[in-house]
Amino acid sequence: MPTTRHDVVQQLQARLAGVDSMDEAALEREHVHVLGRKAGLLTAALKSISQLPIEERRTFGAELNQLRQRFESAFEARRRTMAQTVRSQEDDVDLTMPARTTWSGGIHPVTRVIDEIVEIFHRLGFAVAVGPEAETEWLNFGALNFPPDHPAMDMHDTLYLDVGGDPPEGERMLLRTHTSPVQIRTLQASPPPVRVVIPGTCYRNDTFDASHAPAFSQIEGLAVDEGITFVDLKATLIHFAHEFFSPDTKVRFRPSFFPFTEPSAEMDIGCLLCGGSGCRACKGSGWMEILGCGMVHPNVLKSCDVDPERYTGFAFGMGPHRITMLRYGIPDIRMLFEGDMRFLSQFGE
Amino acid sequence: MNISRKWLEAFLRQPLDTHDLTERLAMLGAPVDSVERSHAGLSDLVVGLVKDTQPHPDADRLSVCTVFDGQDDYQVVCGAPNVEAGKRYPFARVGTVMPGGFTIEKRKIRGLTSYGMLCSAKELELGEDAGGIMELATDADPGTGFLEALELDDECLEIDVTPNRPDLLGHKGVARELAAGYGIQFRLPAIEGDYPSVPAPVRADGAEGTTGGVRVAIEDPEGCPRFLGAVIRGLTVGPSPEWLRSRLEAVGTRSINNIVDATNYILMELGQPLHAYDLATLRGPAVIARRGVAGETVLTLDATERTVDGDMTVIADEDGAIGIGGVMGGETTEVRSSTRDIFVECASFQPSRIRRTRSSLGLSTDASFRFERGVDRWAAPDALRRCLEIILATAGGTLDGDPVDVWPEPTNPPRIFLRPARVRQVLGEEIPWEALEQYLVAIGATVVSKPDDGRMAVDVPGWRPDLREEIDLVEEVARMHGYQNFSSELRPFRVGRLPDAPSDVAARAVRRGLSAEGLYEVVTMPMHRGEGSESVPLLNPLSAEEAFLRRRLIPGLVREVERNWAHGVRDIRLYEVGTVFRMAGPGERPEEEIHVAGLISGRRHPRHWTDGGHSGDCAQWDVAALFQRAVALANPAATVQVEGGSWVAVSAAGSVVGRTERIDADAPPWAAPVYGFEVVLDPAERQSQRYRALPETPGSTRDVSLVLHHDATAEAVETAIRATRGTRLESVEVLSEFSGGDLPAGSRSVAFRLTFRDPERTLRDAEVDKAFRRILQAVQQQVGVAPRGVDGGAAGE
Numbered sequence A: 001m002p003t004t005r006h007d008v009v010q011q012l013q014a015r016l017a018g019v020d021s022m023d024e025a026a027l028e029r030e031h032v033h034v035l036g037r038k039a040g041l042l043t044a045a046l047k048s049i050s051q052l053p054i055e056e057r058r059t060f061g062a063e064l065n066q067l068r069q070r071f072e073s074a075f076e077a078r079r080r081t082m083a084q085t086v087r088s089q090e091d092d093v094d095l096t097m098p099a100r101t102t103w104s105g106g107i108h109p110v111t112r113v114i115d116e117i118v119e120i121f122h123r124l125g126f127a128v129a130v131g132p133e134a135e136t137e138w139l140n141f142g143a144l145n146f147p148p149d150h151p152a153m154d155m156h157d158t159l160y161l162d163v164g165g166d167p168p169e170g171e172r173m174l175l176r177t178h179t180s181p182v183q184i185r186t187l188q189a190s191p192p193p194v195r196v197v198i199p200g201t202c203y204r205n206d207t208f209d210a211s212h213a214p215a216f217s218q219i220e221g222l223a224v225d226e227g228i229t230f231v232d233l234k235a236t237l238i239h240f241a242h243e244f245f246s247p248d249t250k251v252r253f254r255p256s257f258f259p260f261t262e263p264s265a266e267m268d269i270g271c272l273l274c275g276g277s278g279c280r281a282c283k284g285s286g287w288m289e290i291l292g293c294g295m296v297h298p299n300v301l302k303s304c305d306v307d308p309e310r311y312t313g314f315a316f317g318m319g320p321h322r323i324t325m326l327r328y329g330i331p332d333i334r335m336l337f338e339g340d341m342r343f344l345s346q347f348g349e
Numbered sequence B: 001m002n003i004s005r006k007w008l009e010a011f012l013r014q015p016l017d018t019h020d021l022t023e024r025l026a027m028l029g030a031p032v033d034s035v036e037r038s039h040a041g042l043s044d045l046v047v048g049l050v051k052d053t054q055p056h057p058d059a060d061r062l063s064v065c066t067v068f069d070g071q072d073d074y075q076v077v078c079g080a081p082n083v084e085a086g087k088r089y090p091f092a093r094v095g096t097v098m099p100g101g102f103t104i105e106k107r108k109i110r111g112l113t114s115y116g117m118l119c120s121a122k123e124l125e126l127g128e129d130a131g132g133i134m135e136l137a138t139d140a141d142p143g144t145g146f147l148e149a150l151e152l153d154d155e156c157l158e159i160d161v162t163p164n165r166p167d168l169l170g171h172k173g174v175a176r177e178l179a180a181g182y183g184i185q186f187r188l189p190a191i192e193g194d195y196p197s198v199p200a201p202v203r204a205d206g207a208e209g210t211t212g213g214v215r216v217a218i219e220d221p222e223g224c225p226r227f228l229g230a231v232i233r234g235l236t237v238g239p240s241p242e243w244l245r246s247r248l249e250a251v252g253t254r255s256i257n258n259i260v261d262a263t264n265y266i267l268m269e270l271g272q273p274l275h276a277y278d279l280a281t282l283r284g285p286a287v288i289a290r291r292g293v294a295g296e297t298v299l300t301l302d303a304t305e306r307t308v309d310g311d312m313t314v315i316a317d318e319d320g321a322i323g324i325g326g327v328m329g330g331e332t333t334e335v336r337s338s339t340r341d342i343f344v345e346c347a348s349f350q351p352s353r354i355r356r357t358r359s360s361l362g363l364s365t366d367a368s369f370r371f372e373r374g375v376d377r378w379a380a381p382d383a384l385r386r387c388l389e390i391i392l393a394t395a396g397g398t399l400d401g402d403p404v405d406v407w408p409e410p411t412n413p414p415r416i417f418l419r420p421a422r423v424r425q426v427l428g429e430e431i432p433w434e435a436l437e438q439y440l441v442a443i444g445a446t447v448v449s450k451p452d453d454g455r456m457a458v459d460v461p462g463w464r465p466d467l468r469e470e471i472d473l474v475e476e477v478a479r480m481h482g483y484q485n486f487s488s489e490l491r492p493f494r495v496g497r498l499p500d501a502p503s504d505v506a507a508r509a510v511r512r513g514l515s516a517e518g519l520y521e522v523v524t525m526p527m528h529r530g531e532g533s534e535s536v537p538l539l540n541p542l543s544a545e546e547a548f549l550r551r552r553l554i555p556g557l558v559r560e561v562e563r564n565w566a567h568g569v570r571d572i573r574l575y576e577v578g579t580v581f582r583m584a585g586p587g588e589r590p591e592e593e594i595h596v597a598g599l600i601s602g603r604r605h606p607r608h609w610t611d612g613g614h615s616g617d618c619a620q621w622d623v624a625a626l627f628q629r630a631v632a633l634a635n636p637a638a639t640v641q642v643e644g645g646s647w648v649a650v651s652a653a654g655s656v657v658g659r660t661e662r663i664d665a666d667a668p669p670w671a672a673p674v675y676g677f678e679v680v681l682d683p684a685e686r687q688s689q690r691y692r693a694l695p696e697t698p699g700s701t702r703d704v705s706l707v708l709h710h711d712a713t714a715e716a717v718e719t720a721i722r723a724t725r726g727t728r729l730e731s732v733e734v735l736s737e738f739s740g741g742d743l744p745a746g747s748r749s750v751a752f753r754l755t756f757r758d759p760e761r762t763l764r765d766a767e768v769d770k771a772f773r774r775i776l777q778a779v780q781q782q783v784g785v786a787p788r789g790v791d792g793g794a795a796g797e
């Protein structure tokens, strides 16, 4: 006599009771043994239904399907229990112990500020231009409309280089005092429209103290095209101030003097420390000088063979070191030239 | 430039608020650097009225006064001989802090308590008079602030004047700017005292004239285009009156005597330097402006003998140089207390000559500061007359003849044409003709006409040497219109034609890459002590330590490693991307390169407790990896090779463009070894990267341990492995190294894993085995290296 339907059900129910105590390997074997597609007990029993009398098919089929569901949920429950056991074994360790780390590095805070400034001007259609740090007197001063023997030179305490030979007037080599020579180089190399920002190191014959460094970075901008006006200068730089500092930063422009721009201006922002009420950092004025700017002087355009009657432009320059000190509250510029790991690691990626 | 608020008020004839003044000056282009209250130490003093005075019962020289401060009566014991009932004196009540720093306290004097002190001028540091208390010529109510009652409640504003604006180096110029800004008139303050009216200077014919018996001559018209002079006889040199003295003290100028003070007053008021000579000491008598003669010496007022040259203008008498024109007068002709007759000089000097003179003499003075920026030569006659009036009012004497004006080649300030269309082109806004006119008139220019071509002819004022071309007037228009009144609407623009500079793009990629390797970027000073003849020297270095430009970055980084050791930091990982310099030919531009350098020292990984606290220190293998990474980023065309005990990067052209280094530094005993690398950044644009198809077939691996004797290298083995053709070899990997055991001395066993793959189909084991055997044969033939034992690899990766 073939195994009865009753026997099959009883046998399966007995196996079902054992699922709860199985280990992982036994559980997998049991899964195959019962529910396996080719030779699983339940699978075979379900296949055999078709040979039964019609009236028995329904009740037996329902019974088997119910069993299958019970097996599936028993397997699932057992698996979940075992996973929890593994996790609870992990939970036994002291998870307050320190994590395993790798060394982290970082870009210098001044470079980060420069990158951020460049990024803002990238969005305004400016590309990055660079130039040499050793320059001729002509490119650093003459081409930028500095008259010889003029007090404007006092604003640029210059470090000269001893490269030998007997260079003619204007060809003496010096360390550039600003990034502005790159304005000349760029305009000479490429006709307008020109829109560039120029980051780079500049040099002054200044004693190294808390607020002065003999080498420092500057970032300069230049836009030359037909129809560029003082309104564009203001709009561009206000946009920059709002992007870099915050959208509600107060901005003002006031007259100033640079030989290579006219009209010239200083751009101030509302003091970052006191918010405008006046403090020591802003000398009580509520304002902080952030950059110098102006409309490119016609004589500068002429030195680059650009027709000043057709083209106009604006230029600006600012000191990332000072901006870095303001932004992070760094009290002494010399810290920005030191490789103190304790300092640098405060500015991680 | 120091500016007194009260002096400005005297010009503008209205009270000024210091805060508002500061704001306006900033917006006009002369920002205020600092504000200092005058006599700030006297702010507690009040006007005291002496109601009654009685002799002290126990002391002959003391009196007992009843002093009223507007509210109460105080008993004050006073030792001054001049105290009188009914008069007003500076009164320091109990608690007042005196200029010397001591606090007035209630104290007993010969048995009577004194509640405060009546003060002398000396006690208030307002003069030398200590003989008696300071009688106040004021009818201010008792209790009024002392400074207020004497109109000493002033502020000194230090303004930052840009080099293009010499007109702001005097109160008149600042008052003019403010008057234009406020839209009001301004007028010279009156001179106190009696004086006769001074006639206008008389123009001499040619380059020579006479006044009061003194010959005045210009022999260097380039250096000294205009020279005015006058003689006053029979004056009395003495202390200046209060008004003159307080004006000067308010701007930080010490009062000397009435003559010197008069010239200093004009300097601070009109910006015109003048000089007074003791006429008795002038030989000739003559005053001559001429070029210096090489080797000639002048004893200047600062008691220094100075040697002049032919580029300098000296002031001479008939016998020799007595002063350096526009810079400093001489000691031999100085006005002294005994001087009775003086010659007053009011001259113009050429700015760039003055600049060269003061710079080669190393002597910057108030006079040279103004002359090198440009002093209004057209205003010189007025300045001289005003100075003479002050001297006559304060020192007496009489003018001997008309002042003389020697001006061999008179000129006018320039005329400039302004096109309203140009204003619009530069400033971006239409400013009507009337407004343009109004702005230019406000700065003192004369708008001459409206020529038919639509241009405006503008005669600029003599005190504005910075106005030379049309663009200068455009700036004045913008300034007077107010920068804040221009639109700031962002408008469409054309982008530039240039791409980002490739070297900057490359440098940024290097920084990102090395930061991701766990290194911190550092920026060091590019000035060093110099390394060999290729270092570029500075002509005017800050110090011997900074006398050359760096050739390499590593020395600067080593100093930073030492700095970290000094702080007890052992794990150090730094890099720098910076410019280095090398001498080119004589007189030529130095060569510049961007270098990338890094230094590592200390643990390979941060300490972790699972390692039992032990994690190895960085070794050469760590710097080699960083170097390879740095070369790939900074100089991708270069290849890394082993050379002489370190790794080098070799460019396609065969030159060494980078190397690793074991660094010898001044290390504390606990420090770990330091490894470094430096590589040249190739500024060329980078090739864009291409995608390589991912394999769709499985690979097969075979591991083998090869015994390398003596000088056989892993690189040679790998080269031989790769050189074997037709094997479908994909990669070679070094798994491990072993020496000792049963291996002969000097030999080592290196395990390699070879991976084979055919992109089209799955390789059969037999094919892989065959290729593997061919490779081993080739290695044995070419490098003489044989397997220690062949292990069959597991299939698949």
Ligand SMILES: [Zn+2]
Binding pocket: A271, A272, A273, A274, A275, A276, A277, A278, A279, A280, A281, A282, A283, A284, A286, A287
């Ligand atoms: Zn502030």
